Amino acid sequence: MDESELKIIAFLCNWCSYAGADLAGTGRMQYPPSVKIVRLPCSGRINPLYIIKALADGADGVLVSGCHPGDCHYITGNMYARRRFAVLKRLLDDAGFDSDRVQFTWISASEGQRFADVVSDVTSRIKLLKTKGCEKS
Amino acid sequence: MTEEKLSIIEALKTICEDLFSKRVISRVLAFTEGEIKEIPVVSLITNPEGLKGLKWDESCNKPLAKLLLGLKPKTAIIARPYDARAVVMYINENQLKRDDVFIIGVGKDASDFPVFDAFAKDPSPLQSAREPSPSRGSLDFFLAEIDRCILCYACRQACWGCYCPSCFMERGIPDWTPAGVGREAKIAFHLGRTMHLAGRCVECGGCKTACPSGVNLKYLIDSLTQMCYEEYGHKAGMEEGARDPLSDYRCDDGQPGFLE
Numbered sequence: 227m228d229e230s231e232l233k234i235i236a237f238l239c240n241w242c243s244y245a246g247a248d249l250a251g252t253g254r255m256q257y258p259p260s261v262k263i264v265r266l267p268c269s270g271r272i273n274p275l276y277i278i279k280a281l282a283d284g285a286d287g288v289l290v291s292g293c294h295p296g297d298c299h300y301i302t303g304n305m306y307a308r309r310r311f312a313v314l315k316r317l318l319d320d321a322g323f324d325s326d327r328v329q330f331t332w333i334s335a336s337e338g339q340r341f342a343d344v345v346s347d348v349t350s351r352i353k354l355l356k357t358k359g360c361e362k363s
Numbered sequence: 364m365t366e367e368k369l370s371i372i373e374a375l376k377t378i379c380e381d382l383f384s385k386r387v388i389s390r391v392l393a394f395t396e397g398e399i400k401e402i403p404v405v406s407l408i409t410n411p412e413g414l415k416g417l418k419w420d421e422s423c424n425k426p427l428a429k430l431l432l433g434l435k436p437k438t439a440i441i442a443r444p445y446d447a448r449a450v451v452m453y454i455n456e457n458q459l460k461r462d463d464v465f466i467i468g469v470g471k472d473a474s475d476f477p478v479f480d481a482f483a484k485d486p487s488p489l490q491s492a493r494e495p496s497p498s499r500g501s502l503d504f505f506l507a508e509i510d511r512c513i514l515c516y517a518c519r520q521a522c523w524g525c526y527c528p529s530c531f532m533e534r535g536i537p538d539w540t541p542a543g544v545g546r547e548a549k550i551a552f553h554l555g556r557t558m559h560l561a562g563r564c565v566e567c568g569g570c571k572t573a574c575p576s577g578v579n580l581k582y583l584i585d586s587l588t589q590m591c592y593e594e595y596g597h598k599a600g601m602e603e604g605a606r607d608p609l610s611d612y613r614c615d616d617g618q619p620g621f622l623e
């Protein structure tokens with residue numbers, strides 16, 4: 227399968243991770259064309275329903291990233307987000323979905339290379355899951 | 364009805380009559396005898412005469428706390444531990460004032476109740492609704508349950524915690540649900556509802572008893588209940604003034620499953 231066929235929705239916080247993605251772009255770093263980015267004001271603004279809806283509507287995977295703990299532009303947004311995401315991941319596992327399809331991390335505005343690495347990593351994980359799934363059916 | 368239950372009913376009547384005569388309360392939310400012997404009716408009793416039909420046995424297993432919403436003060440509720448916990452959650456979530464409710468707890472031990480104003484002992488109360496589930500993590504089991512769901516929302520209506528005037532399932536903008544009553548919509552509903560109950564379930568079992576199709580998805584909620592206790596030290600409705608775990612944080616919270 228071609229990586230560009232994968233649909234991975236990335237919910238990124240405006241202040242860190244989106245800027246990190248921007249830096250990866252201006253720095254001409256290479257990463258797979260699988261992510262479609264949705265920019266949000268803060269990781270605390272990411273409703274778990276966004277993630278559930280993305281998956282229900284056919285996304286292969288979801289990547290969520292915000293500022294590192296302690297660096298949130300709104301001070302504590304990512305602290306609340308961290309609990310929400312941990313709970314959501316447990317729920318997806320319990321229901322029997324491969325929670326590997328949903329990935330959470332922190333990327334700062336200066337971490338362009340990290341953004342590129344994370345996207346490559348997540349893409350290869352999800353690609354693996356998809357090919358495994360194809361063999362099964 | 365057994366002797367034991369009859370004496371509980373007598374105790375409850377005495378408590379309520381006293382409250383009515385002292386004008387502490389103006390109504391009681393309780394179970395009464397209905398036309399069919401086996402099926403109790405939920406009643407709002409407004410005078411001492413109404414206490415005649417009071418009922419208390421295993422069939423009185425519906426959670427009552429949700430009916431308190433919107434009632435005028437001061438209402439007494441005949442409460443099992445889960446009702447008392449739901450009342451505490453309502454107080455914590457600013458849906459109810461403590462002074463507007465009078466809680467008459469009925470249970471094995473008063474220490475099972477986070478709050479109560481009067482207590483009647485029931486030596487053999489209903490068993491806890493929590494049960495271990497061997498099915499955690501099985502997609503086949505989950506989808507089989509989902510396929511039986513007819514999206515009637517009875518589970519939501521029964522739950523004390525689902526009191527939003529407009530549920531996310533009924534919003535047009537944003538539209539959370541794929542159209543129709545297909546698998547996707549049902550999955551979105553159940554996962555969304557479970558997320559909304561993380562750390563808020565008082566284990567009344569109402570969602571399971573209410574379901575006309577016998578769907579059992581409460582194990583998902585039970586698992587989050589356990590997680591919220593283990594990770595965040597939180598038990599729903601056990602402490603007045605506590606915040607639910609998803610409206611709270613600690614700087615040293617773990618991040619299991621996050622990317623390095």
Ligand code: SF4
Nearest residue numbers: 522564565568569570
């Ligand atoms: S989720 Fe079910 S068991 Fe938990 S409080 Fe709601 S109705 Fe009761």
Ligand code: SF4
Nearest residue numbers: 512513515516518574
């Ligand atoms: S009560 Fe049962 S059938 Fe109705 S929405 Fe809930 S799970 Fe589905």
Ligand code: FES
Nearest residue numbers: 239268292293299
């Ligand atoms: S502003 Fe980036 S996580 Fe809150």
